[in-house]
Amino acid sequence: MSEHCLKSVACAFCSCHCTDIDIVIQDGKVTRIYPPCPVAEKGFRVETDDPPSHGSGGAYASNAACIEEIYRRLRAARLPLIWIGSGISYENQRSAVKLAKTLCACVDTPASKNAFGITRAYAESGMHWLSLGGLQEKVDTLVFWGCDLARKYPRFWERFVKNGRVQRLVNVNSLLPAADNEVVLNLPINPQLCLEILTQLRLMNKNQAVAASPLLHALFTAIHASRYGCFIFDPTQKACHPVTLRQAFQLIQEMNDTREERWFGLLLERGVNATGASTALLLETGYPGAVRFVENSARFSSLEWSAEYLIDNEETDLVVQVGQVDSQIQDKLIGKIEQNPQKMGYIVLDSNPPVSAQAAWLPVKPFGLNSGGTALRMDGLPIPIRPVFDSPGWELTEALERLAGEVSL
Amino acid sequence: MICLSGVKIIDPANHIDGDIGDLWIEGDRIVAAPPAQDGAEMIDARGWIAAPGGIEIHSHIAGAQMAMARKFAVREDRMDAGLLLPPAQIAQAYLKMGYTTVFDAAMSPMLSRLTQDDLKAMRGLDCGAYTLVSEQICVVDAIKKQDDQALKSALAWLLTRSGGYALKLVNPGVGLAWWMGKLLSSLDDALDGDRLTQRRIILAIAQAAKELSLPHPIHLHAGNLGRPGSWQSFCETVLALEGLPAHLCHIQFYCYGKDDRGRSCSAAEQVVETIAMRDNLTFDVGQIVFGPAMALTCDLQLVEWLHRVGSGKWTCRLLEGEGGMGLLPLEYKIKDPSSAVQWATGLELLLRFPDPTRLFLSTDYPNGGPFIAYPRIISWLMDGEARQKMLAQVHPSAKLRTSLADIDRQYTLTEVVQMTSAGPARALGLQDRGHLGAGALADIRCYQPQSDIENMFANPILVIKRGQVVLRDGQLKLPSSGNHLSVEPDWDKDREVIFKEQLQTNTTIDPRYLGWLERGFHENREVIPCR
Numbered sequence: 001m002s003e004h005c006l007k008s009v010a011c012a013f014c015s016c017h018c019t020d021i022d023i024v025i026q027d028g029k030v031t032r033i034y035p036p037c038p039v040a041e042k043g044f045r046v047e048t049d050d051p052p053s054h055g056s057g058g059a060y061a062s063n064a065a066c067i068e069e070i071y072r073r074l075r076a077a078r079l080p081l082i083w084i085g086s087g088i089s090y091e092n093q094r095s096a097v098k099l100a101k102t103l104c105a106c107v108d109t110p111a112s113k114n115a116f117g118i119t120r121a122y123a124e125s126g127m128h129w130l131s132l133g134g135l136q137e138k139v140d141t142l143v144f145w146g147c148d149l150a151r152k153y154p155r156f157w158e159r160f161v162k163n164g165r166v167q168r169l170v171n172v173n174s175l176l177p178a179a180d181n182e183v184v185l186n187l188p189i190n191p192q193l194c195l196e197i198l199t200q201l202r203l204m205n206k207n208q209a210v211a212a213s214p215l216l217h218a219l220f221t222a223i224h225a226s227r228y229g230c231f232i233f234d235p236t237q238k239a240c241h242p243v244t245l246r247q248a249f250q251l252i253q254e255m256n257d258t259r260e261e262r263w264f265g266l267l268l269e270r271g272v273n274a275t276g277a278s279t280a281l282l283l284e285t286g287y288p289g290a291v292r293f294v295e296n297s298a299r300f301s302s303l304e305w306s307a308e309y310l311i312d313n314e315e316t317d318l319v320v321q322v323g324q325v326d327s328q329i330q331d332k333l334i335g336k337i338e339q340n341p342q343k344m345g346y347i348v349l350d351s352n353p354p355v356s357a358q359a360a361w362l363p364v365k366p367f368g369l370n371s372g373g374t375a376l377r378m379d380g381l382p383i384p385i386r387p388v389f390d391s392p393g394w395e396l397t398e399a400l401e402r403l404a405g406e407v408s409l
Numbered sequence: 410m411i412c413l414s415g416v417k418i419i420d421p422a423n424h425i426d427g428d429i430g431d432l433w434i435e436g437d438r439i440v441a442a443p444p445a446q447d448g449a450e451m452i453d454a455r456g457w458i459a460a461p462g463g464i465e466i467h468s469h470i471a472g473a474q475m476a477m478a479r480k481f482a483v484r485e486d487r488m489d490a491g492l493l494l495p496p497a498q499i500a501q502a503y504l505k506m507g508y509t510t511v512f513d514a515a516m517s518p519m520l521s522r523l524t525q526d527d528l529k530a531m532r533g534l535d536c537g538a539y540t541l542v543s544e545q546i547c548v549v550d551a552i553k554k555q556d557d558q559a560l561k562s563a564l565a566w567l568l569t570r571s572g573g574y575a576l577k578l579v580n581p582g583v584g585l586a587w588w589m590g591k592l593l594s595s596l597d598d599a600l601d602g603d604r605l606t607q608r609r610i611i612l613a614i615a616q617a618a619k620e621l622s623l624p625h626p627i628h629l630h631a632g633n634l635g636r637p638g639s640w641q642s643f644c645e646t647v648l649a650l651e652g653l654p655a656h657l658c659h660i661q662f663y664c665y666g667k668d669d670r671g672r673s674c675s676a677a678e679q680v681v682e683t684i685a686m687r688d689n690l691t692f693d694v695g696q697i698v699f700g701p702a703m704a705l706t707c708d709l710q711l712v713e714w715l716h717r718v719g720s721g722k723w724t725c726r727l728l729e730g731e732g733g734m735g736l737l738p739l740e741y742k743i744k745d746p747s748s749a750v751q752w753a754t755g756l757e758l759l760l761r762f763p764d765p766t767r768l769f770l771s772t773d774y775p776n777g778g779p780f781i782a783y784p785r786i787i788s789w790l791m792d793g794e795a796r797q798k799m800l801a802q803v804h805p806s807a808k809l810r811t812s813l814a815d816i817d818r819q820y821t822l823t824e825v826v827q828m829t830s831a832g833p834a835r836a837l838g839l840q841d842r843g844h845l846g847a848g849a850l851a852d853i854r855c856y857q858p859q860s861d862i863e864n865m866f867a868n869p870i871l872v873i874k875r876g877q878v879v880l881r882d883g884q885l886k887l888p889s890s891g892n893h894l895s896v897e898p899d900w901d902k903d904r905e906v907i908f909k910e911q912l913q914t915n916t917t918i919d920p921r922y923l924g925w926l927e928r929g930f931h932e933n934r935e936v937i938p939c940r
């Protein structure tokens with residue numbers, strides 16, 4: 001039994017992207033990681049046996065044959081849709097957009113609907129971001145605005161909050177790590193009321209009288225006891241609907257305009273933006289989601305070119321999913337694809353086998369385990385992820401490049 | 410082999426001013442006329458003008474702040490009037506104008522991987538980026554300790570590891586001050602006790618850059634940008650350099666006095682008086698053009714001030730160990746008094762400054778507007794009539810608060826080539842470009858002379874990049890890739906451990922995982938030797 005330990009490995013499995021993980025490897029498998037983190041454990045313990053060489057939807061003799069088949073289908077497609085999911089490197093997200101460009105295809109991410117709303121909120125209200133180091137170094141008041149920290153970012157607390165200067169915590173409808181009972185103010189606000197609360201806070205900030213509940217008063221007082229403060233938003237939560245976020249961004253802007261203290265915001269983009277899919281789209285096209293390429297230039301319409309619309313209305317005849325897509329989002333659309341196998345093809349380029357038996361699957365090496373690349377931390381800092389194992393199989397990069405190359409011939 | 414035959418050559422660096430001749434190209438270089446000329450592709454260039462490819466010395470085209478700006482400018486129906494293009498389109502727009510080498514003016518070391526990725530996507534252009542150094546922990550620490558050796562190594566370390574070309578200083582100390590809740594208003598404001606001041610930071614880095622023999626000296630964004638009365642503090646900054654070489658960027662924004670009602674008025678004349686004779690310095694103008702623009706800068710104090718005076722929305726991003734960056738959408742309006750004054754002041758500066766090999770064309774894209782407006786700006790410089798016509802259209806304050814109306818000077822074609830190519834090449838220490846002598850890189854733009862100057866410069870008839878025809882008859886054919894220009898100054902490698910330690914203690918980044926420490930960045934890396 002060969003056992004060895006890798007120190008200070010970078011973790012690709014949530015957008016904290018911790019770089020202090022020690023992992024124990026035995027017989028080509030990760031048996032233990034330290035410090036413990038359930039999300040990372042799940043990520044690192046993915047079976048690392050050679051991935052099967054064909055998809056569940058069609059038995060390909062080899063990956064090369066699979067590429068050949070994908071290429072054939074891409075060429076035959078009238079309007080392909082490239083659907084960029086998470087769990088792939090930032091470089092590969094950019095490559096996937098470029099593939100769409102070469103194909104004059106539509107491109108979307110499962111997050112774009114939300115991402116667009118958030119981007120609009122940002123564009124309309126402005127926002128003050130700070131990096132996690134800035135948070136740790138300066139922030140004395142943290143407001144968790146609807147975040148499922150404990151489940152999604154298990155070590156966020158330990159890495160970026162615990163050793164910082166935070167003196168006050170305000171918890172608005174969030175799930176915090178159980179161990180931390182330092183929350184000074186716990187406000188179990190119904191997500192439906194978040195918008196109203198923010199509106200009231202804005203009025204209070206402008207010294208306009210509102211009939212504030214004791215809870216709201218406490219919230220206002222806690223917020224204004226600070227020198228540096230930061231809101232943490234999780235856009236996958238109901239409390240962070242784009243419309244609500246817009247109010248929140250405005251509140252932050254107004255507090256900075258009218259008061260001595262400085263306020264910031266941080267968006268936990270996992271689930272919305274994963275390793276940066278909407279950023280990659282924005283970089284390549286100028287838009288945060290759902291575009292169609294027409295002769296090298298991108299046309300943007302969050303309605304017309306969204307995956308949801310295209311699939312629902314059978315306007316695309318081939319869906320190419322790159323990376324993994326949340327099962328909830330997937331279920332609905334896949335159902336639709338499966339109803340129409342004649343009209344809509346479905347190809348998956350991912351390390352995990354697709355949910356749909358109809359999909360043609362090109363298995364690629366899992367990012368963060370057998371394959372490396374850049375990941376964007378939740379504050380936008382690029383973190384280089386290196387592969388933990390070497391294994392045979394295809395790199396997604398290789399597959400995307402091959403496809404783009406074939407198509408442009 | 411390619412030959413442009415019978416072409417009118419404008420090559421100020423080699424003192425050729427309109428001679429008719431042949432230009433021979435072999436591989437990616439310009440060569441002397443070969444003895445045997447069979448087999449060469451002859452391009453009949455009679456009637457055309459040939460000049461060295463344009464060189465952009467100051468433009469914000471890549472990296473996280475551009476990504477943020479694109480986000481900030483998102484609309485349902487359009488990108489802000491083509492202002493914030495994606496990287497590939499930026500490259501195409503430059504090539505179409507005959508620009509072949511472009512530098513990004515502000516690259517954060519921590520985020521340099523993202524800048525480098527964007528530069529890579531700019532197919533066809535030779536690109537480089539200036540590394541932001543003035544707020545970096547290791548730099549500030551070395552200056553505080555007055556440790557010149559450590560400072561030199563810190564600067565070289567940041568440059569090499571981020572893949573930068575030159576050292577960029579942005580209102581030095583502003584990030585530190587901002588975090589401390591202080592305003593930085595003069596060169597001698599104390600930033601840390603009384604030892605650290607902007608003057609000391611500038612002087613120390615300028616000196617170190619000189620000792621590192623970098624091809625381009627420090628690239629400095631001075632303080633008090635845009636404020637009425639800024640010309641005085643700008644001139645103080647010029648004097649503070651004590652004769653050391655430097656490039657001061659977008660200096661239009663500092664050419665302002667105050668009239669008796671406290672409004673901005675042109676002080677271009679005073680500024681020109683101070684800077685014209687200082688051969689140690691070069692400049693770019695940062696001309697504004699009417700239309701949408703975006704303030705995009707690491708000068709947080711500036712963006713916050715713009716927000717407060719104009720109440721436009723703004724956004725910022727603070728970055729541990731580095732300072733931050735800010736954005737604010739702008740619109741320069743033809744009938745707006747201060748826009749008009751700014752427009753006229755920039756032109757006044759360009760027309761008063763005697764030496765186009767030292768004052769270069771820029772819009773500080775996207776701060777002053779899009780770079781695709783260069784042809785229009787050139788037309789205002791070359792054609793007095795067009796300029797006066799425009800002046801008559803803009804808000805009358807341009808006439809009242811600047812002296813643009815009184816200036817008759819018209820740029821010659823040679824001067825335009827000096828300010829867009831020969832001058833920037835020399836300032837950047839790029840010896841193989843900016844001219845058309847044998848051995849130079851075959852980066853060439855050709856124009857069909859015509860009375861419509863703007864159209865002539867906007868639509869070169871032929872553009873050659875590294876010996877390949879990339880534009881002909883309006884059709885763009887991209888070469889596979891361009892080079893990534895960087896430098897490799899000498900430094901004391903033993904100090905790297907210390908710099909990394911400083912990072913580790915002051916940020917959440919494990920130095921082993923700094924994006925910029927490990928990658929080859931660019932396959933076509935070209936290291937420009939230190940002088």
Ligand code: SF4
Pocket residue numbers: 011012013014015016017018021037038039040153154155156
């Ligand atoms: S918190 Fe996230 S990045 Fe850190 S170890 Fe857990 S899954 Fe990995």
Ligand SMILES: [Zn+2]
Pocket residue numbers: 467468469514658659773776
């Ligand atoms: Zn600039």
